Amino acid sequence: MERNTRQRNAILGVxxxxxxxxxxxxxxxxxxxxxxxxxxxxxxxxxxxxxxxxWILPVKLPGEADRYEVTKLGEHYHFKCSSCSKVFDIHERITNNNLPAPANFIVESYDLILYGRCSECVPKRGSPGSRTA
Amino acid sequence: MERNTRQRNAILGVxxxxxxxxxxxxxxxxxxxxxxxxxxxxxxxxxxxxxxxxWILPVKLPGEADRYEVTKLGEHYHFKCSSCSKVFDIHERITNNNLPAPANFIVESYDLILYGRCSECVPKRGSPGSRTA
DNA sequence: TCGCTATTGATAACTTATTATCGATTGTGT
DNA sequence: ACACAATCGATAATAAGTTATCAATAGCGA
Structure with missing residues (x-):
């Protein structure tokens, strides 16, 4: 049967x-x-x-190995900080109307990844090279 | 200097x-x-x-090797057919307002990939299991 | 606590995509 | 057409991530 090991508990815990x-x-x-x-x-x-x-799901980003998070989070998408490389969850809702596809194409799901600077890595006000896209 | 080989012409051509x-x-x-x-x-x-x-750019999808397309296409995103695995360009415009991020996060760019059925793989009307997301 | 077996840890092996090597081929300027 | 170096083709090597192997360890029921 399945055992409740320290390793398994630690991994699911973190x-x-x-x-x-x-x-x-x-x-x-x-x-x-x-x-x-x-x-x-x-x-x-x-x-x-x-x-x-x-219990968990793989999070797939282009050109990178899978990351993992718990399943219970529901629909959301991801933000990758180009400075610290951490990936964050974003729980704002996107409507299907905002994701237009050609006629006769059926959209079943989507992956949306935003790239930019997280709040910890945002440059100080007034420093150069920090305009948003 | 750079040579105009049959191989190079063929690759850029396709x-x-x-x-x-x-x-x-x-x-x-x-x-x-x-x-x-x-x-x-x-x-x-x-x-x-x-x-x-x-001349060309890599197109990166999560968990897959790079694909390539010509540079001149401008801003767009991609649709991957879950049936035939082909990837299509979508040139509809997405506004930044449609891509909400937490306060203090700066969005510099994004990747959006839609998954579903392309027009060639759309099930016939009335067949089961074909509702959109 | 005992004993059995699922699970672990260390590491070798594997996978898939991409790059390097090197002798053979082929554009290109003259 | 010639010469020569850029490019090619075949394949070995590499890289990063993941999986397999197997002896040692440790849950868990009795």
Missing amino acids: ISEAGRPLSTQEILIKGQAVVPSLSIATVYRTLKDLTTEG | ISEAGRPLSTQEILIKGQAVVPSLSIATVYRTLKDLTTEG
Whole structure:
């Protein structure tokens, strides 16, 4: 049967408490703060299990390895900071009307990724090179 | 100096005429219809050159290898058909107002990918399992 | 607490995409 | 047409991420 190991609890714990999608390396580091012996193999194994069981979901960004977050967040999209590389959840609602497609095309889902500066990395007022798109 | 080879002409030709972003394998196959000896190494080499020279751009989708399209298309986004896996350009305009981010976050750019059925793969009217998102 | 077996940790192996190597080929200026 | 270097084709090498292997460890029911 399925066992309730320290490693599994630690991994689900750090993902649940992160508040944003975590990379496998982030999960490894944060998990090792709870279970120091934690191995990257166990991280991958457990992420696969937790995904299969429906607890977490992979977050896919172009050209990057999957990140993971808990399933219960509902529909949302993501913001990647071009300075610190962290990815944040955005829960504002986008209506399908805002996502036009050609006639005869059926839109079933979408991925929207915003790129820019998060609140921690926003340049000070008045510094150069900081206009928004 | 830079030479005007059959391979280079064929590769830029198939990308220009495709009307949608092509994968490296698609470029190889279509290019071999023009220059049968065309090698995958030449495809990668030429794609890198054409990108550096500004003729083409990589199109990045989550979890997939880069596709390529000509630069002159201007701002647009992409639609991936979940049936035939082809990627299409969408030239409808999206306003920044439609892409809300948290206060203090600066949006510099975005990637938007719609998933669904293209006009060729849309199920016939009345068939089951075909509601839009 | 004992014993069984699921799970772990360390690392080798694998996968897929891309790049490097190098002898053969082929544009291009003369 | 010639010469020569840019480019090509075939394939080995690389890179990053993920998975497999297997002896050691540790949940969990009795």
